[in-house]
Amino acid sequence: MTVFSRRILPLAAVIATTAMLSAWVTAGAAQQQPKSASIAVIHFEASPTSHHVITNGATQKRPAGAEVMEAVKLTTGGKLIGRAFLTSTQINGTRSLTTISAVFFGKGLVELQGEWGNGPNNTSVVTGGTGDFAGVSGEAVGHKHNVVLTYS
Numbered sequence: 001m002t003v004f005s006r007r008i009l010p011l012a013a014v015i016a017t018t019a020m021l022s023a024w025v026t027a028g029a030a031q032q033q034p035k036s037a038s039i040a041v042i043h044f045e046a047s048p049t050s051h052h053v054i055t056n057g058a059t060q061k062r063p064a065g066a067e068v069m070e071a072v073k074l075t076t077g078g079k080l081i082g083r084a085f086l087t088s089t090q091i092n093g094t095r096s097l098t099t100i101s102a103v104f105f106g107k108g109l110v111e112l113q114g115e116w117g118n119g120p121n122n123t124s125v126v127t128g129g130t131g132d133f134a135g136v137s138g139e140a141v142g143h144k145h146n147v148v149l150t151y152s
Contacts, residue, residue, distance in 0.1 A: 039150060040150070040151055040152065042076075042149045043148055044075060044076045044081060044147055044149070045076070045145050045146055046142065047073050047075065048072050049071045050071045051068070052068070052069045052070075053066065053067070053068050053069075054066065054069070063093050064090055065089065065090060066089070066090040067088065067089050068087070068088045068090075068096070069086070069087050070086050071083070071085055072084040072085070072086065072102075074102065074104065074147075080105075081104055082102055082104040082107075083103055084100055084103070086098055086099065086100040086101075087099050091115070094117055094118050095115055095117055096116050097113070098122070098124060100140075104132075107131055108132045108133045109129055109131065110126060110136075110149070110151075111126070111127045112126055112127060112139075112140055113125060113127050114140075120143055120144050121141065122141070123139055123140070123141050124140045125137075125138070126138040126140075126151055133151065136151040137151065137152065138150050139151075
């Protein structure tokens, strides 16, 4: 066995493993059944229950990199319907990238992500979910603490 072939062998193993994993993931995705095309809407209030800030070296003049984490209760008409956790990473002084994991009792978990500004309105898109939210697409639009989640 030459030195050249001993160097190629680990690379070939990585390529073969990657190809097998790719085929496995593709096969799993092909087995998912599409959801019906009906549109569902949930109106709720999101109220923070805890709030933590990690500066990561950010300052008031250079806020990029600071992180905000919040635990949130989700209610409709005063009734608790779920809980959420969000993490926002400051991009600059006016924008942040926000990731949300929300559990709606009896429905499942929905994952959302969006670029938020300092204004009262923010939109996040559905990136995944379980239960009623498995395989859906949609968005959540928030105006201050009032949120409308639309998905299909």
